[in-house]
Amino acid sequence: MMLYKTYQSYCHRLQHDMYFLTSNSRLNEQVVDKIILQLNRVYPQILTNAEAEKFRNPKALLHTRLSDLIKHLQKKGDRHCQEFYRALQINAEQLYNDLPSRKILSPVFFLACFSVAAGFALFWYCCNSDTKVIGRARRILGFSPIIIGRHVRNICMLYLEDVSRN
Secondary structure: OOOOOOOOOHHHHHHHHHHHHHOOOOOOHHHHHHHHHHHHHOOOOOOOHHHHHHHOOOOOOHHHHHHHHHHHHHHHOHHHHHHHHHHHHHHOHHHHHOOHHHOOOOHHHHHHHHHHHHHHHHHHHHHOOOHHHHHHHHHHHHOOOOOOOHHHHHHHHHHHHHHHHO
């Protein structure tokens, strides 16, 4: 599950996924034919009969046909690439779920993970019973109104004063 994903055009996503899709044994000939037939029969404005026959030519290598199909769809635009993804999802759902463009985590996810780790580290640092650590923590928090909000800093300072008195 992705927590946050920035918008990418389907053409850009297809460019990103092209190597994954055309690598050996990802898609077999039957699945590629099903995708081509779906794009031709269900959406004839995406692939004409002549184009479908060209991409279903058994004399050409599967890798070449699939690469040519992807490049052809990218030239036609975002809607055509979107329909390719829809056909891929219907005919090869597991492969669709494993696409690299669906696995990208945004910087917001990493920032959230870092923030949680930093919060735990600060909590552990402040809760240590060593008084030298508390003095250092008070100095760090005293000079950090930019890093954390003033209200949070004041609460942390009050907590450190209570801990140092005990």
